[in-house]
Amino acid sequence: MTNKLERLPKHIGFIIDGNGRWAKERGLPRSAGHKAGCKTLSLIIKECFYTYNIPVVSIYAFSTENWNRPQKEVDYLMSLFKDYTSKDFLNEFPEVKLNIMGDESKFPDGLANSARETAVLSEKNSKYILNLGINYSGQDELVRAVNNIIRDGKKDIDRQTIEDYLYTKGQPKLDFVVRTSGEQRLSNFMLWQVAYAEMYFPTTYWPSFKKKELYNALKEFQGRNRRFGAIKE
Numbered sequence: 001m002t003n004k005l006e007r008l009p010k011h012i013g014f015i016i017d018g019n020g021r022w023a024k025e026r027g028l029p030r031s032a033g034h035k036a037g038c039k040t041l042s043l044i045i046k047e048c049f050y051t052y053n054i055p056v057v058s059i060y061a062f063s064t065e066n067w068n069r070p071q072k073e074v075d076y077l078m079s080l081f082k083d084y085t086s087k088d089f090l091n092e093f094p095e096v097k098l099n100i101m102g103d104e105s106k107f108p109d110g111l112a113n114s115a116r117e118t119a120v121l122s123e124k125n126s127k128y129i130l131n132l133g134i135n136y137s138g139q140d141e142l143v144r145a146v147n148n149i150i151r152d153g154k155k156d157i158d159r160q161t162i163e164d165y166l167y168t169k170g171q172p173k174l175d176f177v178v179r180t181s182g183e184q185r186l187s188n189f190m191l192w193q194v195a196y197a198e199m200y201f202p203t204t205y206w207p208s209f210k211k212k213e214l215y216n217a218l219k220e221f222q223g224r225n226r227r228f229g230a231i232k233e
């Protein structure tokens, strides 16, 4: 299947959506949707890195607004994130650097510790990068960048300066954003990085987004004529 795909993104972003509706359709609790969403996440990450050799994958797992969900659901999600970023991460995803995007100060201790530890242990991995957005907001990322630029006394700020202060510093441009479940919004996802990215909004709920759906998404990307504001080729 893969050899038909010649032009692939170097950096792909996923806005995970539809876990709750997937569960509801099956008469299951929302937690079952999130659990199934975790399985899908592993599959998709592996496909992107090891089948398609896409070097950077960004995941929007939990926004700064998601704290408004019922406490029980938030607690469950935090425990899933903790398990996901634990030491097993390095066994499951060899050669992958884990880069957490988001304000870690609000993470429960268990998650903060596991995420930090795995980020440090995987720091030297340079082949693949997984940017994991937890308690993430694109606007907050820009505010953080501006504050750090001021703190460092930078002058004559240009685009490169801003990029150097984002979570994605030094990474390839975001080429392609996929949001599952049919919602057609960015919801504060990577607002700077998305500038020239192609967007794709499949109606599939995240837990059902599998190999075939990823292949179709990448095929769609391949068919897009990216001009970056220049004249049509």
Ligand code: FPP
Pocket (backbone or CB within 6 Å): 016, 017, 018, 019, 020, 021, 022, 034, 035, 037, 038, 041, 061, 062, 066, 077, 080, 081, 084, 132
């Ligand atoms: C979106 O579906 C899902 C979330 C906001 C939760 C986070 C994602 C996962 C648990 C998948 C695995 C990720 C990691 C990092 C382990 P929704 O609950 O908004 O669905 P709905 O719109 O149908 O209610």
